[in-house]
Amino acid sequence: EAQTASLVADRVDLRGGDTLVAEGSVEVLYGRTRLSAPRITYDQTADRLRIEGPITLVEGESTIVVADQAQLDTDLQNGILDSARLVLDRQLQLAANQITRVDGRYTLLTKSVASSCRVCAAAPVPTWEIRARRIIHDEQAQQLYFDSASFRLLGIPIFYVPRLRLPDPTLARSTGFLLPTVRSTSALGTGVKVPYFVTVGDHADLTFTPYLSPQTRTLQARWRQETVRGGLSFEGALSDDTLREDETRYYLFGNGSFTVGAGFTLDVGLQQVSDPAYLIDYDYSDRDRLVSFAELSRYRRDEAIFARITGFETLRDSEIPIEDQLPRSYAQFAFERSHDVAGGVLTWGADAAAVRRKSDAPGAGRDSQRVGLSTDWRRQETLPNGMIAALTTGVAGHVYNTRQDPTFDDQTGRLTTSAEATLRWPMRRVTAGGAQQLLEPVVQLAWADVIGDTVPNEDSVLVEFDEGNLFSLSRYPGRDRIETGARANLGVRFTHLAPGGWTLGALVGRTARFDETGQFEDGTGLSGESSDWLVAGQLRLNEMFSLTGRTLFEDDLTVTKAAARMAYSTPRAQAAATYVWLREEPDENRPDPAHEVTLDAAYRLTRRWSSSFETRFNVEAERAAEAGLGLQYRTECITVDLSLSRRFTSSTSVSATTDFGLEVSLAGIGADRTGAAARSACNG
Amino acid sequence: QGTGIDMGGLTQDTGLPVEVDAEQLEVNQTDGTAVFTGGVTVTQGEMTLTAERVQVVYASGEQGRIQEMQASGGVTLVTPEEAAESQEAVYEIESGNVTMTGEVLLTQGPNTLSSDRLVIDLTTGTGTMEGGVRTIFQTGDN
């Protein structure tokens, strides 16, 4: 039906019956379109508006047209604007000597220039622009169609395309080409990746990325899908390259997570690769072991149910020859439920595990499975003087079935009993300066004993000692071993919260055994009658800085382990560093100490230039293992990312490599990686 | 003796006789004015003007020659194609100008215009609206 348009003006002259001349900040409003101009003549019989500029026409919040003069019909949907500029999403500007509006949906620009760069007197040549004989903007489909378009960088024509279709910047999910990236590596030479994004319905998308270089023809793909119950995603690649002639190389990673009813969640993961070097050659992933799994789990306040089957495949060169001695599949089950009983908490549960190895060689090819039941009762009280006392007693029984390992009978079993009592006395004070401090001494007596056969140890081999298990009953990670004998665990925690936002946390602890049991290796820090000293600390200034560290050292101050992390971030500079020192430990196949520092830093040099640096430095060998430099130039219309990284280490299978990457993204065109572009004023 | 091109209904032969009727009439001999009140209707040719109160100012000297009419208390001016309303209006017969002020509303065919002031030149059939002009007009649906 005929809609009404409204006009507001300072003055309107009535020239006889059918022409009105409106003057003085005239505005015409029709639906979501608003036009403002100094002078408009309304010819009623022809139902046309003759508009003198400067004209601004705004369509919803995403399209703006600026013109010198125009002829439009009264509902502003059809007509011609002269020497006009169309601005999309306040970002992409299309200028033309003539713009024609058709049905309020299409905007046709002849001899037009498209760019999101600011053009001003000081910088007449935009950083990039697309010149076209004709551009059609379809507002409904949110697409831009270019006829005989030439792309120019800094005024220099780069390439010419007879036909080009690009998504309108306001379109969030649109099928189409994303911007190509250039990557050159010592292994694969200089190549180009051209991603093509396809939306599949409302809840799935597929990205194809051909990657072509002198050494390789590769197709990468990624599939993502959301469903009511959860989500699924796959990524992979297929390659035919010169590194491995006449062999198709591929990798496929997939994972999904679904709610499957009654509160259970199903998580699945798949990792497949054609050959061990593929992931590193193409820098797809630095995983050195592939894990595929399916896991069903449900966790509630007083109940945990967990069932998982995992398949392993190693990519480590030293492990591939003896791959059949490595577990190929591992099944786990654990169930636990707690009840309030006799003023305390009774927890009972069942667990099971099974390990399969391909090899049948005695000992090396061991297959074993375990089934067990366990229960413990724990009670806690606050004592009148503010102490917290806790008591736990527990018993567990496990039966093992072992094959292909003469050191163990087929059927073995054992019973473990354990008990612990803990006394905590948290105290607080406020210092003169207003800092709140908490001091918490903790004393624990723990005991455990095992009756029965020695059983195979699959899940309790790698032992760590830190503040997380200083006061736990057993420092073994799994159930195949429990820390036996009587011991005292002592510790003091100190926390200081300064009014200025500084937080300091520290903990010192040690384990003293009543008799030496020899169950732990030296490298764990738990060996001997008394363990290493454990000292851990954290210094934090709200969001800006945090330094966390812990160390284990013996009475004579020789350090067994030390690790630290630092994170610092301000709007201008960010840095993250890690430090690791591990004493040599033959049991962890570490003939000499591991001593490594990694650093990642980023710094904004100017409003447009920012740099980043990363390195992994092997202190023991006094040389860098990896280093990388990044440089980014970013303006309101273009972001250029230059990255150079080098891996220095070389070995039989992996050679030292250098990677160079160039990534360009244009604001307003394709996937906008620029994020909040820095809008620069003309005089900027 | 209409002059010039008929630019729509606004043109008006200001030479035609003016007829005024109202409920009361007060005549003031000394300053030569007459005040009509109560449903005053002034007609001249095809144009009629109604108002609550019209004060007629006669040209000095010649008796019976009206120089100016001041209407107030809600004025409407109706011509064959237009209708205009306002709070007050002044019709200067000599120059053929009608000046309407105060919440002026003019309807011209399907379009309506509102503003603070409207000056109509009856001899040329043109008009100018000033002061926050606002108009709603039908658009042909395409």
Added chain:
Amino acid sequence: CGFTPVYGPGGAAEGLWGRIEIDAPEDAAGYALVQQLEQRLGRASAAEYQMSAVIGLDQDGLGVTPDQEITRYQLRGQVTYALEHTPSGDTVTEGAVNSFTSYSAPVFTADRGAIAGNTVSVLSAEEDAVDRLMVILADQIVAELLATAPEWRR
């Protein structure tokens, strides 16, 4: 020296034991966090406060050998928590704590036999590293709550 036991008479947390209920967990890490928080703050019977916690976990590979084998992992964890005063519904205090734990993934060679450093022992070490990290983060939250108790208790 000015320290007074927080759960003792007149202490900053007197009567707070067992009055904070933790939101139910949804995954393995959440289960371990809730277990430790309940051991340190008491299982709530008549809850006066409700604590919600959001866990973020991430992992970095370290100790990289010339053959690009990752022999050490650092597991990074962050928990942002908020405490709501149940009767009034007001959020009385909130914060964020972070820390890390580590575990090894040694290279497994023929002379080492079938045990050390194999994929099952590494997977179990990773699961234990998550549990230890949750104990550390829970203890940090409890320390902050007890140290600042007078400020937020109603």
